[in-house]
Amino acid sequence: MDIKEIQNLIKFVAKSGASEVKLEMEDVKITIKTGSEKTETTIVQAAPMANMPQMAAAPIAAQPIAAPVVEKVDEDAKYITVKSPIIGTFYRKPAPDKPSFVEVGSDIKVGDTVCVIEAMKLFNEIESEVSGKIVKVLVDDSSPVEFDQPLFLVDPS
Incomplete structure (x- = not known):
């Protein structure tokens, strides 16, 4: 599998x-x-593998996953919501000693990495499918996120 x-x-x-x-x-x-x-x-x-020789597993490279984009229907109706495409742990930075991918007020364009979600020891770069300005970050750094959970609000204008 x-x-x-x-x-x-x-x-x-x-x-x-x-x-x-x-x-x-x-x-x-x-x-x-x-x-x-x-x-x-x-x-x-x-599962335990009885009588099997130890074999080195090849590392699996994490591939970027495009985040689904859905519009909200309330006071934030003019903003686009960027949602999590997978469950895992949300990280705003590529490494603890590096700056965040985006901050409130950051201009983003399609294909820009907005965060990383770790799932089963793989770090998946989440890329924006919209252009605009980050209005709000909805998740704290190093927090667990669910599939389809809102992550960012983006002003497309």
């Missing part, structure tokens, strides 16, 4: 409303749990 299949499974479970899903295969055991406070925890464990 590759990382794309696992991410699609996580998205499916998040949308389905199921409280817990377990999947066991020959070499992987996956348990996805959703809590009552809409927090989602994913635990992936490799």
Whole structure:
């Protein structure tokens, strides 16, 4: 099972409303749990491989994921909401000692990296699908985020 299949499974479970899903295969055991406070925890464990020689796994490169864009229908109706395309941990900076990708007031264009979301030890760069100015950051740094959770408000004008 590759990382794309696992991410699609996580998205499916998040949308389905199921409280817990377990999947066991020959070499992987996956348990996805959703809590009552809409927090989602994913635990992936490799099943023990008896009588198998140790093999080095090739590193998997994180690929940029475009964030879905949805408009809000309230007092922020003139702003576009950038939402999380996956569940994981939200980071505003590429590294602890580096500056944030964007701040309130930052001008962004399509394809600019606005944040990083860590999912299963992979750091996914989230790119903007809109151009405009960041009006509000809706998530604290190093906070867990859910699929489709609002991250930023962008003024497209």
